[in-house]
Amino acid sequence: MKMKRVLILFCVAGFVGWCLSGCDPIQSHSEIPEIGFKSLVFEDRIDTMGILTKKAPILTFSFIDGDGDLGRSPEDVDRVSRIHYTWYQKLPDGTYVQHQFPDGTITISPEIPYDEVMNKEGANNKTLKGTIEIVLIKPTNTQGVDIMRVEFFIVDRASNQSNVEYTPDFSILNPPEEPLLKTKAAK
Numbered sequence: 001m002k003m004k005r006v007l008i009l010f011c012v013a014g015f016v017g018w019c020l021s022g023c024d025p026i027q028s029h030s031e032i033p034e035i036g037f038k039s040l041v042f043e044d045r046i047d048t049m050g051i052l053t054k055k056a057p058i059l060t061f062s063f064i065d066g067d068g069d070l071g072r073s074p075e076d077v078d079r080v081s082r083i084h085y086t087w088y089q090k091l092p093d094g095t096y097v098q099h100q101f102p103d104g105t106i107t108i109s110p111e112i113p114y115d116e117v118m119n120k121e122g123a124n125n126k127t128l129k130g131t132i133e134i135v136l137i138k139p140t141n142t143q144g145v146d147i148m149r150v151e152f153f154i155v156d157r158a159s160n161q162s163n164v165e166y167t168p169d170f171s172i173l174n175p176p177e178e179p180l181l182k183t184k185a186a187k
Contacts, residue, residue: 029066029127033154033162036062037182038131040150040167042175045135055175057136059085059150061165064129069157071114079157082109083132087139090147090169099139099148108137112154139172148172 038060045056063070070081086107087099098106112132136150150167168183170176 029064029129031065031067031069031156031158032160033063033065033070033156035152035154035162035165037152037165037167038062039179039181040170041179042177047135053135053138055138057138057150057175058133059136059152059167060131060133061152062129062131063154063162064127065156066127067156067158068126068128070128070154071112072157074114079159081112081154081156083112083134083152083154084109085136085150085152088149088151089142089145090149091145096149099142101137101139102141110134142172146171146173 040060041058042055043058045053045058047053069079072080084107088096089099090096100106139148142148147169148171149169151164152166153164154162156162168180170180
């Protein structure tokens, strides 16, 4: 009788193990957000004021945040999640310098819209992941430098900064017709 119980327990344990081996493991992600460059496209866009912007730069990137505190929460209006981006001009010697807008601004930091992230995968859990598309403010005074790239990162409501990503180099005076996609380019 004792042997029969051991055999039954062994079979039950084996069956449970077999069932669990087919399940996806629960993944936990860091509370520090992670981002990844996906694409940069230049297309005509009409803004919220009804003004047409020719060849507006549109950045798309993926994100994952383990504690789900991206965007400006309606309940938490004092802490804001932002994307920070800086345009870099490539000099003839191959080095990069930060582009400065006429008002002295170097880094632009718009809010990440709460609705933009809350409709993403995992919105009912703590971990959020998905993609964000943002229209960038285009440089106006490039001082004769044509080749540029964009550096960007995000900061969540707890002030955790993501990794830094870069777009590939591109011509700002003659933007590419096709989307720029992620490459293995050096930073």
